[in-house]
Amino acid sequence: MLATFYTCSYQTPIGFLNLAATDTHLVSCLFSDIAYPTSPEQPVILQQTIDQLEEYFAGTRRQFDIPMQPDGTEFQQKVWANLSSIPFGKTVSYMAVARAVSGEKAIRAVGAANGKNPICLIVPCHRVIGSDGSLTGYAGGLWRKEWLLKHEGILKPTQQLTLF
Numbered sequence: 001m002l003a004t005f006y007t008c009s010y011q012t013p014i015g016f017l018n019l020a021a022t023d024t025h026l027v028s029c030l031f032s033d034i035a036y037p038t039s040p041e042q043p044v045i046l047q048q049t050i051d052q053l054e055e056y057f058a059g060t061r062r063q064f065d066i067p068m069q070p071d072g073t074e075f076q077q078k079v080w081a082n083l084s085s086i087p088f089g090k091t092v093s094y095m096a097v098a099r100a101v102s103g104e105k106a107i108r109a110v111g112a113a114n115g116k117n118p119i120c121l122i123v124p125c126h127r128v129i130g131s132d133g134s135l136t137g138y139a140g141g142l143w144r145k146e147w148l149l150k151h152e153g154i155l156k157p158t159q160q161l162t163l164f
Contacts, residue, residue: 009035025069029119031140062088064122079113086127093131
């Protein structure tokens with residue numbers, strides 16, 4: 001039996017987060033400049049996600065506890081699970097993630113998996129930076145990554161990381 005998917009959009013200070021879910025799990029959360037159409041029926045999981053996103057952007061939530069079911073390979077799932085362990089207000093390098101999931105030689109594969117994260121922000125791929133501290137890669141746009149790191153207090157409001 002195929003799962004039914006529901007969609008909606010949440011307006012953030014930095015664009016829309018387009019959400020997709022089954023009846024029980026969030027499957028996608030991606031930044032966009034354009035809103036998804038809203039499904040006529042909405043499962044509870046989408047409202048829970050919106051509630052937690054509102055708290056995050058208001059500065060009162062540091063960790064999400066949404067049931068998720070991202071679609072990806074076994075390796076991608078390992079990378080995304082590792083990303084989920086990065087605490088609010090902290091960053092790690094792509095190399096550190098590679099070492100944790102498979103070894104240093106997997107750094108490019110980690111970068112690719114990070115870029116294919118279907119549940120951005122909630123699975124905090126924005127907290128992964130270059131080994132030299134540079135801001136490298138973000139599917140939602142580097143300017144959003146910089147904004148999120150400032151929002152979490154990692155960067156001072158006037159500080160900018162080197163963008164690559």
